[in-house]
Structure formats: structure tokens, C-alpha cells
Amino acid sequence: MSTIFCHNCGQPNADIARICRYCGVALASNSQSAPRPPADYAPPPQSDFTGLPLWATDPPPAPVLPFAPPHAPAHFRCLHCQSTLPPIIAKRISTAGWVVFFTLLIACFPLCFIGLFMKEEYRMCSWCRGAIV
Numbered sequence: 001m002s003t004i005f006c007h008n009c010g011q012p013n014a015d016i017a018r019i020c021r022y023c024g025v026a027l028a029s030n031s032q033s034a035p036r037p038p039a040d041y042a043p044p045p046q047s048d049f050t051g052l053p054l055w056a057t058d059p060p061p062a063p064v065l066p067f068a069p070p071h072a073p074a075h076f077r078c079l080h081c082q083s084t085l086p087p088i089i090a091k092r093i094s095t096a097g098w099v100v101f102f103t104l105l106i107a108c109f110p111l112c113f114i115g116l117f118m119k120e121e122y123r124m125c126s127w128c129r130g131a132i133v
Helices: 095-107 109-117
Strands: 003-005 012-014 088-093 119-124
Touching: 088 095, 095 109
Parallel strands: none
Antiparallel strands: 003 012, 088 119
């Protein structure tokens, strides 16, 4: 594959290109003679003045630290399966929330949903899903 040089900016382009990929000017067709770059044409530098490639002068990337999962407290152990994995903390409607729900259901129906917002946390084993008290 040969190259065609742009008559506007002098940059090399593939011979199948119709427009210059650097400046966007229409290139001369293959039947016309395309001007060649000047004799003193040199491609853009690929290295800095120290002789090193430009990519070699970039600072090194930051080291990647391995992922470490959080450790369970040393005193935790499931009563059912003896697992030491950290427990799962979930929420559920508390007993007081159910009492408020049914009381307001009887006394004032439109406000009964307030009791459903009263939640409590509970813990369960992440391995066997057993309740932890």
C-alpha cells in the first residue's frame, strides 16, 4: 500500500483515502499527480530529546493493592454451623410496629401504614442463614 501526501499540509495518507485525515482537504485522485512532500520533510518526533520514546517518560502507574475482604470479629461464631463469616444484618418490621399497625387499623384506617415504618435490625449467619441472637 503506497501513500499519498496532502497538498495542503504535506501529511502522508493511504492511497485509497479521498480526504486528508489531518486537515480534511480533498486529496488528488490517482490519475492526477499528487505532490510529494518537501525534501526536508521529517515525520513528527516519536521521542523526547533524551532519546527515550515518549511513552517511556511517563511516570509509572500506581501499584494495585490486592482486595482483602473485611475480617469478621474474632469472637463471632455461628451456633448452628460454627462458621466465622461475618453475619448478615437485615431489617424487619418490629413487634411494636405490628402493634401500632393493628391498633391504627381498628382506630384510624388511613394511618395504619405508620406502624410498618417501625423497623428493627436482626442478624443471621451468612452461611446457614440461621438466626443469631
